[in-house]
Amino acid sequence: MTQIDIHKGAEAESPYVPKMARILSAEQMTETERFFRIEMEEAPLAYQPGQFVGVTVFGVGEAPISICSSPTQGDAFELTVRSVGLVTNKLKEFGEGDRLGIRGPFGNTFPYEEMKGKDVLFVAGGLGLAPTRSLIRYVLDNRGDYHKVTILVGARDPSLLLFRDELEAWTGRDDVETLVTVDRPDKAWSGNVGVITRLFAKIQLDAAATYAVIVGPPVMFKFTVLEALAEGVPENRIICSLERHMKCGVGKCGHCQIRGVYVCREGPVFTYEQVKRLREGI
Amino acid sequence: MLPQVLKRNDLAAWVEALMADRTVAGPVLKETNVSDPSDEKFEWTVLEDAGDLRLDYNLTVLGPKSFLWPPRQQLVAYRLDDGPDPQPLIEHEPTVLLGVHPCDATAIATLDTAFGKDIPDPHYLARRADTAIVGLDCAAPCHESSFCLDMGSLYPDSGFDVMLTPMGEVIFVEAATDLGRALVKSAAVRPATKDDMEARQKFAEEKRSNFHYKLPYELKYLPEVLEQSYDSLVWEAIARRCFSCGSCNTTCPTCYCWDVTDDIADDLSGGVRTRRYDSCQLDTFAEVAGGENFREERSSRLRHRMFRKGKYILEQTGRVGCVGCGRCERACVAKISIKDTYVQIAGTR
Ligand SMILES: Cc1cc2nc3c(=O)[nH]c(=O)nc-3n(C[C@H](O)[C@H](O)[C@H](O)COP(=O)(O)OP(=O)(O)OC[C@H]3O[C@@H](n4cnc5c(N)ncnc54)[C@H](O)[C@@H]3O)c2cc1C
Ligand code: SF4
Ligand code: FES
Numbered sequence: 001m002t003q004i005d006i007h008k009g010a011e012a013e014s015p016y017v018p019k020m021a022r023i024l025s026a027e028q029m030t031e032t033e034r035f036f037r038i039e040m041e042e043a044p045l046a047y048q049p050g051q052f053v054g055v056t057v058f059g060v061g062e063a064p065i066s067i068c069s070s071p072t073q074g075d076a077f078e079l080t081v082r083s084v085g086l087v088t089n090k091l092k093e094f095g096e097g098d099r100l101g102i103r104g105p106f107g108n109t110f111p112y113e114e115m116k117g118k119d120v121l122f123v124a125g126g127l128g129l130a131p132t133r134s135l136i137r138y139v140l141d142n143r144g145d146y147h148k149v150t151i152l153v154g155a156r157d158p159s160l161l162l163f164r165d166e167l168e169a170w171t172g173r174d175d176v177e178t179l180v181t182v183d184r185p186d187k188a189w190s191g192n193v194g195v196i197t198r199l200f201a202k203i204q205l206d207a208a209a210t211y212a213v214i215v216g217p218p219v220m221f222k223f224t225v226l227e228a229l230a231e232g233v234p235e236n237r238i239i240c241s242l243e244r245h246m247k248c249g250v251g252k253c254g255h256c257q258i259r260g261v262y263v264c265r266e267g268p269v270f271t272y273e274q275v276k277r278l279r280e281g282i
Numbered sequence: 283m284l285p286q287v288l289k290r291n292d293l294a295a296w297v298e299a300l301m302a303d304r305t306v307a308g309p310v311l312k313e314t315n316v317s318d319p320s321d322e323k324f325e326w327t328v329l330e331d332a333g334d335l336r337l338d339y340n341l342t343v344l345g346p347k348s349f350l351w352p353p354r355q356q357l358v359a360y361r362l363d364d365g366p367d368p369q370p371l372i373e374h375e376p377t378v379l380l381g382v383h384p385c386d387a388t389a390i391a392t393l394d395t396a397f398g399k400d401i402p403d404p405h406y407l408a409r410r411a412d413t414a415i416v417g418l419d420c421a422a423p424c425h426e427s428s429f430c431l432d433m434g435s436l437y438p439d440s441g442f443d444v445m446l447t448p449m450g451e452v453i454f455v456e457a458a459t460d461l462g463r464a465l466v467k468s469a470a471v472r473p474a475t476k477d478d479m480e481a482r483q484k485f486a487e488e489k490r491s492n493f494h495y496k497l498p499y500e501l502k503y504l505p506e507v508l509e510q511s512y513d514s515l516v517w518e519a520i521a522r523r524c525f526s527c528g529s530c531n532t533t534c535p536t537c538y539c540w541d542v543t544d545d546i547a548d549d550l551s552g553g554v555r556t557r558r559y560d561s562c563q564l565d566t567f568a569e570v571a572g573g574e575n576f577r578e579e580r581s582s583r584l585r586h587r588m589f590r591k592g593k594y595i596l597e598q599t600g601r602v603g604c605v606g607c608g609r610c611e612r613a614c615v616a617k618i619s620i621k622d623t624y625v626q627i628a629g630t631r
Contacts, residue, residue, distance in 0.1 A: 004394050004395050006394060006411050010374075010404055010407040011404065012407070014357070014370035014404055016555070017358050018358070020368075058360050058368075059550075060544060061542070061543065061544045062542065101360075101366065218574060243570050244576065245567070245568055247541060247560075248542075252396070252403055253540050253541070253557075254539030254590075255541075258576065260594035279512070
């Protein structure tokens with residue numbers, strides 16, 4: 001039984017008070033996705049790839065957002081926000097010098113230590129590239145620690161592609177294989193066309209030595225996992241990041257719960273083996 | 283401390299003494315059935331007059347939970363002018379909850395663990411630390427919907443500072459903590475006599491014979507019984523009656539899920555972040571951006587509640603998530619019973 005010290009807990013720092021942060025730069029990446037580079041005003045954010053923060057727009061509310069940068073990129077951190085509602089739409093108006101509240105970092109991390117020495121396959125659909133990028137950047141900044149690196153990225157159409165400059169840079173590197181596809185090409189598009197699973201036919205996988213990091217919308221996730229399994233990647237090496245409704249980030253509000261698991265604390269990163277056992281996971 | 287008793291006639295004086303130092307909340311008469319004066323309805327409220335306390339109360343729709351875990355609680359205040367300077371809002375005042383039945387004391391112990399474990403929640407814990415709990419033992423079941431004996435909450439081991447046992451003209455007073463011993467100092471207690479001890483013994487025997495087990499298995503098997511029922515059609519069958527109204531959550535003494543909103547002052551000078559009770563039975567509870575809803579089916583939400591109460595909370599905290607008080611069943615317009623559900627799943631696969 002968990003023993004609780006009520007009096008000590010009564011004196012604890014409130015986990016719900018955001019700390020102040022300042023936007024160093026902001027950029028509208030697509031019509032609906034905005035990129036921010038942010039610095040904490042006091043102590044820098046100590047985070048690891050895969051974690052997320054609660055972003056407060058004072059007077060509006062808070063939203064959980066994945067950190068899309070790697071701690072190897074310095075003290076500031078980055079977010080990519082899709083405008084879908086109250087907080088995220090308000091953020092569209094935010095730019096350099098504006099102040100936000102930040103809580104966190106929350107959640108567990110990608111198993112980047114365990115992955116060392118192995119092949120890494122990243123498969124990112126849509127906004128899934130944001131959380132995935134935290135690990136991509138980490139792996140690229142520690143390139144020597146990892147074996148073969150493959151990055152597959154998919155978007156509905158070219159105008160929705162995130163981090164286009166970086167995609168191009170990664171494509172240009174000879175120590176990484178990067179393939180990008182869109183479902184609906186426009187006239188200017190000369191790259192791959194079709195759902196992301198089609199890219200599997202174009203790559204060579206050493207399945208037994210591979211960690212597959214798959215992040216994207218539920219349908220994409222489901223079919224990509226099927227593809228990875230069919231290639232022979234073990235269930236406990238298929239890594240995903242789950243999105244749930246979250247209000248607290250600290251295992252109290254109940255919103256993120258899948259069965260007995262609090263995604264905000266025990267996740268958001270899970271192996272497919274774990275997600276499968278949760279049943280309500282996907 | 284030697285066993286003590288308080289004469290019933292001296293109770294009001296003790297309550298008054300407590301009221302001098304602390305806010306005292308307890309059960310009082312709310313209304314009487316017009317056509318049947320013996321049918322009285324009680325509620326938990328802050329006492330204004332010591333004489334209002336009704337230690338002979340049976341049921342309340344809501345337990346004493348709201349004094350520790352208010353339906354709305356302000357968490358953070360910030361300014362909207364130059365610097366937001368967000369500050370925690372942690373409010374508490376010395377309080378006594380007087381007359382807490384064993385089930386509700388057990389539920390408080392569960393809430394303590396939920397808010398205290400891993401990352402402590404000082405907004406709850408500060409109120410809790412400033413609240414003394416005076417329990418009131420039950421001699422007989424309060425209602426057919428209750429199954430506290432099964433859920434291990436009839437004989438609580440914590441969640442109270444003093445336990446009162448009403449025995450006719452006297453009340454047996456047992457202090458369980460230092461705070462409890464301090465509270466009892468202002469009561470006109472006297473050492474228990476041999477007769478008192480015998481009456482206490484008789485109460486215990488009657489209590490034991492008045493309560494009966496209602497589940498066909500022991501509590502320790504409940505998580506496994508639930509697990510095996512996960513794919514059962516039972517959930518769909520029961521959920522057909524559910525209206526997703528959330529009354530079960532509102533009345534549950536251990537439910538603590540919440541939603542958060544930011545409210546802005548009328549003059550736009552600042553804002554307050556407030557949490558309020560939420561319900562896992564509402565269809566938006568697990569919805570995320572893009573419209574994906576991970577518990578879209580009513581049956582999956584109902585199952586989630588039954589699992590959370592019978593399995594998840596127990597597994598996470600070692601404390602029961604359901605104390606068997608029967609409030610959710612009594613509040614449910616569809617008469618969905620957690621007790622009957624736990625009975626029913628024993629026979630399904
Ligand atoms: C771990 C995690 C990481 C995320 N990472 C990103 C990211 O990197 N970039 C990004 O753009 N979005 C991300 N999201 C989603 C983002 O949190 C929601 O889009 C955001 O909370 C919506 O807030 P809002 O105030 O703008 O919308 P609202 O006006 O509150 O609601 C719009 C819609 O969003 C849903 N929603 C509301 N609150 C939440 C919530 N707390 N969590 C999830 N859905 C919610 C509502 O059910 C509704 O369907 C992430 C979510 C989680 C849980
Ligand atoms: S009180 Fe009854 S009808 Fe309402 S949500 Fe709960 S189980 Fe469903
Ligand atoms: S977000 Fe509140 S419990 Fe996970």
